[in-house]
Amino acid sequence: xxxxxxxxxxxxxxxxxxxxxxxxxxxxxxxxxxxxxxxxxxxxxxxxxxxxxxxxxxxxxxxxxxxxxxxxxxxxxxxxxxxxxxxxxxxxxxxxxxxxxxxxxxxxxxxxxxxxxxxxxxxxxxxxxxxxxxxxxxxxxxxxxxxxxxxxxxxxxxxxxxxxxxxxxxxxxxxxxxxxxxxxxxxxxxxxxxxxxxxxxxxxxxxxxxxxxxxxxxxxxxxxxxxxxxxxxxxxxxxxxxxxxxxxxxxxxxxxxxxxxxxxxxxxxxxxxxxxxxxxxxxxxxxxxxxxxxxxxxxxxxxxxxxxxxxxxxxxxxxxxxxxxxxxxxxxxxxxxxxxxxxxxxxxxxxxxxxxxxxxxxxxxxxxxxxxxxxxxxxxxxxxxxxxxxxxxxxxxxxxxxxxxxxxxxxxxxxxxxxxxxxxxxxxxxxxxxxxxxxxxxxxxxxxxxxxxxxxxxxxxxxxxxxxxxx
Amino acid sequence: xxxxxxxxxxxxxxxxxxxxxxxxxxxxxxxxxxxxxxxxxxxxxxxxxxxxxxxxxxxxxxxxxxxxxxxxxxxxxxxxxxxxxxxxxxxxxxxxxxxxxxxxxxxxxxxxxxxxxxxxxxxxxxxxxxxxxxxxxxxxxxxxxxxxxxxxxxxxxxxxxxxxxxxxxxxxxxxxxxxxxxxxxxxxxxxxxxxxxxxxxxxxxxxxxxxxxxx
Numbered sequence: 001x002x003x004x005x006x007x008x009x010x011x012x013x014x015x016x017x018x019x020x021x022x023x024x025x026x027x028x029x030x031x032x033x034x035x036x037x038x039x040x041x042x043x044x045x046x047x048x049x050x051x052x053x054x055x056x057x058x059x060x061x062x063x064x065x066x067x068x069x070x071x072x073x074x075x076x077x078x079x080x081x082x083x084x085x086x087x088x089x090x091x092x093x094x095x096x097x098x099x100x101x102x103x104x105x106x107x108x109x110x111x112x113x114x115x116x117x118x119x120x121x122x123x124x125x126x127x128x129x130x131x132x133x134x135x136x137x138x139x140x141x142x143x144x145x146x147x148x149x150x151x152x153x154x155x156x157x158x159x160x161x162x163x164x165x166x167x168x169x170x171x172x173x174x175x176x177x178x179x180x181x182x183x184x185x186x187x188x189x190x191x192x193x194x195x196x197x198x199x200x201x202x203x204x205x206x207x208x209x210x211x212x213x214x215x216x217x218x219x220x221x222x223x224x225x226x227x228x229x230x231x232x233x234x235x236x237x238x239x240x241x242x243x244x245x246x247x248x249x250x251x252x253x254x255x256x257x258x259x260x261x262x263x264x265x266x267x268x269x270x271x272x273x274x275x276x277x278x279x280x281x282x283x284x285x286x287x288x289x290x291x292x293x294x295x296x297x298x299x300x301x302x303x304x305x306x307x308x309x310x311x312x313x314x315x316x317x318x319x320x321x322x323x324x325x326x327x328x329x330x331x332x333x334x335x336x337x338x339x340x341x342x343x344x345x346x347x348x349x350x351x352x353x354x355x356x357x358x359x360x361x362x363x364x365x366x367x368x369x370x371x372x373x374x375x376x377x378x379x380x381x382x383x384x385x386x387x388x389x390x391x392x393x394x395x396x397x398x399x400x401x402x403x404x405x406x407x408x409x410x411x412x413x414x415x416x417x418x419x420x421x422x423x424x425x426x427x428x429x430x431x432x433x434x435x436x437x438x439x440x441x442x443x444x445x446x447x448x449x450x451x452x453x454x455x456x457x458x459x460x461x462x463x464x465x466x467x468x469x470x471x
Numbered sequence: 472x473x474x475x476x477x478x479x480x481x482x483x484x485x486x487x488x489x490x491x492x493x494x495x496x497x498x499x500x501x502x503x504x505x506x507x508x509x510x511x512x513x514x515x516x517x518x519x520x521x522x523x524x525x526x527x528x529x530x531x532x533x534x535x536x537x538x539x540x541x542x543x544x545x546x547x548x549x550x551x552x553x554x555x556x557x558x559x560x561x562x563x564x565x566x567x568x569x570x571x572x573x574x575x576x577x578x579x580x581x582x583x584x585x586x587x588x589x590x591x592x593x594x595x596x597x598x599x600x601x602x603x604x605x606x607x608x609x610x611x612x613x614x615x616x617x618x619x620x621x622x623x624x625x626x627x628x629x630x631x632x633x634x635x636x637x638x639x640x641x642x643x644x645x646x647x648x649x650x651x652x653x654x655x656x657x658x659x660x661x662x663x664x665x666x667x668x669x670x671x672x673x674x675x676x677x678x679x680x681x682x683x684x685x686x
Contacts, residue, residue: 016663016666016667016670017663017666019645020644020645021643021644021645022643022644023643023645025660025663025666025667027667027670027671027674029674029681030681030685036501036502036563037562037563037564039504040504040505040506040564043504043506048657050657053667055686056682056683056684056685056686057685058685059685064501065502080502082502082503082525082526083502085502085504086502086504089504100685100686121685123680123681125678126678126681131562131564132561132562133560133561133562133586146586147562147586148562148586148589149562149563149564149567149586149589149590149593150506150564150590151564151590151593151594151656152589152590152593154657155656155657155660158657158660158661159657159660159661159667160667160671161660161663161667163645163656163660165643197489197556197559198489198555198556198559198582198584201556201582201584201585202585228560231556231559231584231585233585233586252684252685253680254680254684258679258680259680261679261680262678262680265677265678297489297491318488318554318555319488321486321487321488322487322488322489325487416493416498416561417498418498418499418501418502425522435491435493435560435561437491437493437494437560438493438494438516439493439494439497439516440493440498443497443516443522444522
């Protein structure tokens with residue numbers, strides 16, 4: 001019999017029962033809650049007279065709606081009345097049910113997928129869910145983690161379990177060495193370009209090969225974060241010494257005897273050498289250059305030296321239609337050079353790219369330079385209060401401010417523009433976020449997904465440029 | 472939850488691939504703490520020419536007359552015909568809530584994104600996967616005939632066209648059972664409470680560090 005993949009191991013170790021129709025009930029060790037997808041779940045519990053199954057399996061923080069400008073006045077001073085109600089509702093629900101929450105002005109508050117690993121709240125070998133599709137991020141830790149809908153949030157609160165079906169296994173293997181200026185974001189954008197936005201549907205993707213072994217935990221989180229943009233709810237990286245070192249000393253990580261026992265268990269969290277994958281994609285690191293999306297789906301991506309595609313060269317009518325629609329929405333023409341795309345705004349942040357290494361990458365590029373005159377606004381939004389404090393200790397805030405970028409409070413911000421940070425109609429943005437869908441960053445806004453270094457390079461030149469020319 | 476057994480209704484064709492949940496219900500409407508009332512903002516950016524705001528009445532907003540749901544022949548549609556990878560992107564359950572609130576009972580497409588697909592079943596909305604050529608055929612027929620209606624028989628797992636042609640679809644037994652009976656998943660899961668407790672005890676022995684740490 002073939003060995004097990006990492007996904008198989010995680011799934012099997014959490015199986016409570018298999019139902020007659022082949023669906024499974026799996027146990028969920030952790031749930032992370034935020035203000036947008038939880039209110040209706042808590043309301044459902046109340047209406048049914050239910051209580052959370054296990055309060056200590058949950059952790060919450062507001063992130064999607066919070067303002068990123070000065071906010072020491074607290075929740076009552078949130079200008080948007082609807083956002084304010086949502087943040088207050090999360091506070092009230094967590095208080096009522098006794099769930100640990102890092103409230104808006106707690107220094108540990110942040111984007112759920114930045115805060116939870118940083119706290120050691122999600123551990124290798126565990127299962128974790130959150131009402132947010134970017135929960136895939138947490139697979140970088142060697143945890144089985146994926147996004148769920150609000151009904152499932154309620155289901156997990158009430159039963160500590162999820163009804164699910166086992167996924168298939170896909171291995172995305174990237175061997176070789178990345179070139180200078182090529183980052184984890186470029187790797188994952190390239191992968192999405194290769195397999196397509198639905199290429200991973202039905203699969204758990206394990207990222208393997210030299211590139212991921214040599215990648216930091218933060219880089220792995222960036223990669224797994226965007227597994228969902230390839231259609232896969234789960235992205236995974238096997239546990240190694242890098243993983244174990246990352247967890248030592250984190251607030252909710254095991255201590256003492258428990259630490260030793262946990263590490264012993266975690267070391268087994270890799271795919272067996274004879275494990276069989278249902279699909280394998282192999283990519284050479286040397287083929288990846290800094291990436292830029294030109295269209296309205298993350299799969300519409302090319303290298304910075306490339307050009308916008310020409311629909312006349314495409315045969316599939318659904319694809320031709322998609323390209324034409326995207327060109328029209330993005331205000332681009334076929335065969336236009338990527339480096340000729342002028343930008344209006346820059347956004348450095350989001351659950352994909354708002355950790356300390358991302359900020360260091362961006363700061364390195366803007367240091368000693370100034371934001372170009374045609375850029376209306378360049379935002380840097382750290383992923384959590386702790387990332388912000390670390391960056392300030394390293395003086396990164398000063399580098400950004402000196403160069404003319406804005407240094408903000410932590411939150412999801414312009415990634416989805418639920419708070420006041422958004423694009424104007426027709427504006428082009430170099431964004432380190434994860435989705436370039438129509439209207440995602442503001443009505444009529446035009447998003448180009450890039451790495452933090454590429455966004456920083458675009459900020460100081462006013463258009464896309466190969467960051468390798470600046471470093 | 473609404474039961475779903477038999478349904479017949481007007482089909483509306485949304486002819487584009489990769490329709491994401493941001494498109495189904497834009498983020499400004501996610502600020503509600505309720506499950507209802509999203510229908511008027513379904514496909515807001517495609518349906519209206521201006522930018523919609525939460526709590527705003529949609530009466531009198533400028534309509535995009537080219538958009539399918541604004542065409543008189545598709546008024547009252549309850550079956551949405553869509554293309555591949557429908558519902559991709561954000562996990563927001565507001566997407567099926569909005570489709571349901573608008574009046575859709577069923578979405579037919581060659582493929583769906585998984586989180587959206589799961590979310591539909593929790594809300595009495597039936598997502599049906601048909602083969603590419605079948606979906607192509609339905610798109611052609613709906614364009615040719617005004618008032619084109621499809622019937623869906625969940626018990627027999629059939630989509631039935633006006634000419635009586637039957638297209639079979641597959642669906643998980645458990646999901647079918649819940650949908651046909653309007654059952655709430657939580658109640659069903661809690662019938663397995665003893666199994667959950669037993670698993671939890673074993674887990675507590677094996678990985679005690681996962682218990683009691685977060686407080």
